Amino acid sequence: MASRLLTLAGLIEALFPGRIVAVAERLAFDDRGEAELRSWIRPATRIEGVLWVLLSRRSTSSLLRVPVGLLGVLIAVAPRRAADLGLKLAYERSETIELASWVVPAARVIGLAYVLIGLRTVLGRGTSAETADESGASAGGASTADTGAQE
Secondary structure, three states, X not given: OHHHHHHHHHHHXXXXXXXXXXXXXXXXXXXXXXXXXXOOHHHHHHHHHXXXXXXXXXXXXXXXXXXXXXXXXXXXXXXHHHHHHHHHHHEEOHHHOEEOOOXXXXXXXXXXXXXXXXXXXXXXXXXXXXXXXXXXXXXXXXXXXXXXXXX
C-alpha cells in the first residue's frame, strides 16, 4: 500500500511540478517576501517525482534508499539548517521568506522517516542474506551470492 502511495505521489509530482511547487509555497510560507524561484526548480521537482517512483520499486529501491536514509540523518539532526539550505538553493533572496511555524518540526519528522527508509533497507538486506545463507547451507542449495543476483 505504501509503495502504491509513493508511486502515485511521485507520478503527480513528475507530471505537475509547477502545481506542486505552488501548493508547497502556499502551505509552507507565511510570507514569500521578495524571493524568486530559480528556473531549474520545476525540472528538479519533476526529477524528484521520478526518483520517488523509482524508490517505490523493489528492483531499484536499494540503490536509492540508503542515500535517502543518510540525507534523513542530516535533516532530522538539523531541520532548520536543512530548510535554510533548501530555500537558499531554490530561491534568489531566500532570506526574505518567512516559513510557517510547522515547517521545521515537519522537516524533522520527514528526516526521521527517511532514516527509517534507509535503516529498513540496510537491516532488511542483512536479514535476507542471513536467511538465504542459512537455508542454502542447510539444503545444500544456492549460496548467498547466487541469491543476491536474483534480488
